[in-house]
Amino acid sequence: MANAERRVPIESGCPDGIQYMHPVMRENFGHWRYHEDPRPGVLRHVAHSGDEIWTVRAGTQRILDLFTLRKLCEIGDQFADGYIRFTIRSNIEFMLSDGDRVAALVEALESNGFVVGGTRNSVAAISHTQGWLHCDIPATDASGVVKSMMDQLVDEFRQWNMPNRVHITTSCCQINCGGQGDIAINIQHTKPPKIDHTQVANVCERPSVVARCPVAAIRPAMVNGKPSLEVDERKCVCCGACYPPCPPMQINDPEHSKLAVWVGGNHSNARARPTFQKLVAAGIPNNPPRWPEATAIVKRILKAYQTHAKDWERINDWVERIGWPRFFELTGLPFTKFHIDNWRGQQKSLNASTHLRF
Amino acid sequence: MKSHPTPMLDQLESGEWPSFVTGIKRLRDTHPDRRIRETTNDLLGQLEYSYETRKGYWKGGTVSVFGYGGGIIPRFSSVGDLFPQSKEFHTLRVQPPAGNYYTTDILRQLANSWEKWGSGLVTFHGQTGNIMFIGANTKNTQHFFNEINEYGFDLGGAGPCVRTAQSCVGSGRCEQSCTNEHEIHRRLVNNFLDEMHRPALPYKFKFKVSGCPNDCMNAIERADFAVIGTWRDDMQVDQTEVKQYLSDKGRQYIIDHVISRCPTHALSLTDENRLEVENADCVRCMHCLNVMPKALSPGKDRGVSLLIGGKRTLKIGDRFGTMMIPFMKLENESDYEKLVALAEETIDFFAENALEHERIGEMIERIGLVNFIEALSIDVDPNMIVHPRENSYVRTDQWEEEAQKWFEHHPNDDPSADVA
Ligand code: HEM
Ligand code: SF4
Ligand code: SF4
Ligand code: SF4
Ligand code: SF4
Numbered sequence: 001m002a003n004a005e006r007r008v009p010i011e012s013g014c015p016d017g018i019q020y021m022h023p024v025m026r027e028n029f030g031h032w033r034y035h036e037d038p039r040p041g042v043l044r045h046v047a048h049s050g051d052e053i054w055t056v057r058a059g060t061q062r063i064l065d066l067f068t069l070r071k072l073c074e075i076g077d078q079f080a081d082g083y084i085r086f087t088i089r090s091n092i093e094f095m096l097s098d099g100d101r102v103a104a105l106v107e108a109l110e111s112n113g114f115v116v117g118g119t120r121n122s123v124a125a126i127s128h129t130q131g132w133l134h135c136d137i138p139a140t141d142a143s144g145v146v147k148s149m150m151d152q153l154v155d156e157f158r159q160w161n162m163p164n165r166v167h168i169t170t171s172c173c174q175i176n177c178g179g180q181g182d183i184a185i186n187i188q189h190t191k192p193p194k195i196d197h198t199q200v201a202n203v204c205e206r207p208s209v210v211a212r213c214p215v216a217a218i219r220p221a222m223v224n225g226k227p228s229l230e231v232d233e234r235k236c237v238c239c240g241a242c243y244p245p246c247p248p249m250q251i252n253d254p255e256h257s258k259l260a261v262w263v264g265g266n267h268s269n270a271r272a273r274p275t276f277q278k279l280v281a282a283g284i285p286n287n288p289p290r291w292p293e294a295t296a297i298v299k300r301i302l303k304a305y306q307t308h309a310k311d312w313e314r315i316n317d318w319v320e321r322i323g324w325p326r327f328f329e330l331t332g333l334p335f336t337k338f339h340i341d342n343w344r345g346q347q348k349s350l351n352a353s354t355h356l357r358f
Numbered sequence: 359m360k361s362h363p364t365p366m367l368d369q370l371e372s373g374e375w376p377s378f379v380t381g382i383k384r385l386r387d388t389h390p391d392r393r394i395r396e397t398t399n400d401l402l403g404q405l406e407y408s409y410e411t412r413k414g415y416w417k418g419g420t421v422s423v424f425g426y427g428g429g430i431i432p433r434f435s436s437v438g439d440l441f442p443q444s445k446e447f448h449t450l451r452v453q454p455p456a457g458n459y460y461t462t463d464i465l466r467q468l469a470n471s472w473e474k475w476g477s478g479l480v481t482f483h484g485q486t487g488n489i490m491f492i493g494a495n496t497k498n499t500q501h502f503f504n505e506i507n508e509y510g511f512d513l514g515g516a517g518p519c520v521r522t523a524q525s526c527v528g529s530g531r532c533e534q535s536c537t538n539e540h541e542i543h544r545r546l547v548n549n550f551l552d553e554m555h556r557p558a559l560p561y562k563f564k565f566k567v568s569g570c571p572n573d574c575m576n577a578i579e580r581a582d583f584a585v586i587g588t589w590r591d592d593m594q595v596d597q598t599e600v601k602q603y604l605s606d607k608g609r610q611y612i613i614d615h616v617i618s619r620c621p622t623h624a625l626s627l628t629d630e631n632r633l634e635v636e637n638a639d640c641v642r643c644m645h646c647l648n649v650m651p652k653a654l655s656p657g658k659d660r661g662v663s664l665l666i667g668g669k670r671t672l673k674i675g676d677r678f679g680t681m682m683i684p685f686m687k688l689e690n691e692s693d694y695e696k697l698v699a700l701a702e703e704t705i706d707f708f709a710e711n712a713l714e715h716e717r718i719g720e721m722i723e724r725i726g727l728v729n730f731i732e733a734l735s736i737d738v739d740p741n742m743i744v745h746p747r748e749n750s751y752v753r754t755d756q757w758e759e760e761a762q763k764w765f766e767h768h769p770n771d772d773p774s775a776d777v778a
Contacts, residue, residue: 013548017455030529065381073462082462132408151373254412269571
């Protein structure tokens with residue numbers, strides 16, 4: 001065993017995906033002509049050669065147990081020539097060269113508890129991070145929020161009810177590993193870190209904690225005769241960045257860490273330039289195991305978008321057209337002083353014109 | 359073994375969306391290996407405890423495999439006395455094949471290895487792009503890695519290093535693809551394995567590859583070095599298919615949803631139902647191609663754009679990548695070598711000039727784009743900006759030399775050449 005542990009690694013890096021690619025995809029690599037959407041969750045791509053590849057997409061629980069993974073493999077062998085890929089939202093895709101087997105594959109997936117959909121103008125699976133299951137700084141769970149929310153949105157995943165695709169993301173802290181989304185549900189700490197002064201000297205690398213703070217709110221200090229840190233609470237934006245290098249600066253708070261909802265993040269270049277998501281609601285209780293308050297707000301935003309947006313408008317395109325006053329009116333969400341940016345570059349988001357909406 | 363009660367988690371078993379709780383319970387209750395049953399039991403116990411107290415209980419630490427400095431996210435429980443069987447629960451970040459393609463055979467092989475050494479829980483894929491094998495103790499981490507490494511899998515990045523990359527499905531299936539995403543992905547990452555496995559950069563550095571400006575990989579926002587396929591000649595239009603869309607969807611629909619949505623008014627529909635594209639105005643946004651994939655295709659002179667400096671919030675706020683190289687051909691060996699060389703120079707400059715914990719986008723913002731491109735010998739290009747500067751505090755005493763440089767690269771634009 002000592003030998004096993006001193007084994008020199010083979011630094012092979014990223015494996016070649018071509019070896020795992022369906023032969024029809026390999027043969028037509030770079031020569032695809034168009035695609036069609038025969039039904040939700042199913043894609044049909046046609047190559048210049050006339051070859052076809054059919055894809056069936058299904059949502060999974062993302063945190064897969066081996067039984068589930070093997071079940072997916074079994075379905076893949078039985079119906080899809082054994083070729084699988086995953087999307088970045090942890091959907092599974094089965095590829096097959098023959099459209100005749102699609103219906104049976106869909107049926108096999110659904111009857112085993114997976115949900116077929118997530119293509120075109122549906123609400124795609126929520127991409128999420130680790131949360132309480134694994135990360136070291138999460139104020140909420142990610143898998144649980146997503147499970148609760150997708151239970152409510154499962155019909156929107158299965159159908160094409162939205163004006164354009166909707167990408168939802170969650171992040172279990174403000175660092176925001178979950179990324180931009182048409183709708184993003186992120187944790188927002190609302191109180192400065194509580195410092196355990198007895199521990200700081202032992203476990204914190206104090207200069208790097210000080211350097212990490214985006215608003216220079218942290219200063220070295222002596223507390224009860226021991227070297228520690230102090231936080232200027234008026235400056236602190238409760239971002240939590242000081243916590244990873246200094247765990248005694250406890251930022252998570254069972255009561256005061258709240259959920260916030262952001263909208264309009266869109267990284268695609270289609271139509272307008274890519275956009276960042278914007279804050280629309282905060283102070284939402286972090287309420288396991290079902291987080292009903294957050295889900296209700298997401299549903300309200302989706303409803304307004306579905307009713308009022310035009311075909312092909314993503315949420316950011318829609319809000320751009322109707323304007324923020326109308327967005328708050330249509331969703332019934334309160335507009336507060338916290339929606340007005342006060343960070344650097346704030347001027348960009350202020351209205352320096354008489355363009356008004358009433 | 360007595361199972362921990364999980365009244366709150368149990369509520370996540372109802373509803374139609376597949377439940378991770380049901381999956382973990384299945385491991386706890388029916389897996390033949392006692393180690394897996396006990397580990398998942400204590401994991402559920404700790405998770406339930408988090409749900410009750412609304413707090414997380416994982417701490418970091420240091421765990422790595424022999425020869426590497428990173429690639430594993432160490433997790434030690436701070437409530438390990440209560441849940442001892444999952445108190446070491448590390449995640450191995452493993453690099454997926456480019457494009458996330460698998461056969462069921464290779465998935466089973468990975469599953470078998472993980473069954474031997476891990477908790478039985480795995481994620482395809484984390485947001486960073488890795489396969490996340492969640493839950494090995496310190497000792498088994500090495501064994502699991504040894505085993506999968508023998509058949510072609512390697513750890514990805516964690517810490518201040520080059521990270522695992524991501525590439526879209528691209529040429530394998532997508533008609534919009536303008537490049538070979540897989541080749542780019544593998545060339546870039548596999549050239550920097552030393553920087554990936556032995557973290558020594560100021561902070562993380564991510565590559566992502568999307569085959570077209572739809573950017574399905576979110577490269578523009580989440581990659582320090584984004585490679586995005588594009589074209590520079592005329593869009594290809596199949597007028598017969600245009601007529602087909604017109605008859606299927608109606609003229610009004612095509613006007614409202616294609617013509618008038620073009621951000622630069624580059625499209626028009628003639629009285630004869632021909633779609634005319636003013637290609638000089640097209641910004642390759644992809645909208646019209648997305649709506650009419652049968653009728654419209656990218657041009658034939660294809661390549662990639664490079665954008666540098668995208669990232670999320672910490673520390674100074676979110677940034678998209680900035681356009682650095684609007685167009686680069688990627689056809690032959692020497693084109694790829696140029697791309698890799700540019701990535702090398704970028705990372706070298708980042709390593710030497712960024713502050714600790716500063717992403718390259720923040721570094722560029724601090725030193726100014728001009729200093730960055732001059733250091734890398736990248737030519738200025740008006741595509742780098744949305745508009746020229748507005749503030750007047752600038753020294754222009756080298757104007758003549760700079761203007762001369764521009765005309766050397768763009769002789770046809772020189773008005774004096776016209777006169778002559
Ligand atoms: C101790 C601190 C941190 C830990 C433990 C941590 C952990 C993680 C984990 C586990 C993931 C993968 C999540 C998943 O896919 O499930 C992730 C992704 C990510 N993290 Fe963090 N993270 C930390 C700090 C940060 C910081 C400071 C940033 C700053 C911007 C950050 C930005 C991101 C981003 C953008 C992603 C997604 C990356 C991508 O899409 O490529 N993280 N992080
Ligand atoms: S969003 Fe925050 S808490 Fe969640 S995985 Fe990322 S760093 Fe951890
Ligand atoms: S929470 Fe953020 S702003 Fe507040 S002290 Fe810590 S690093 Fe600074
Ligand atoms: S980024 Fe473009 S080429 Fe890649 S999958 Fe998306 S649409 Fe296709
Ligand atoms: S790709 Fe975009 S910019 Fe170009 S013609 Fe189509 S809609 Fe207009």
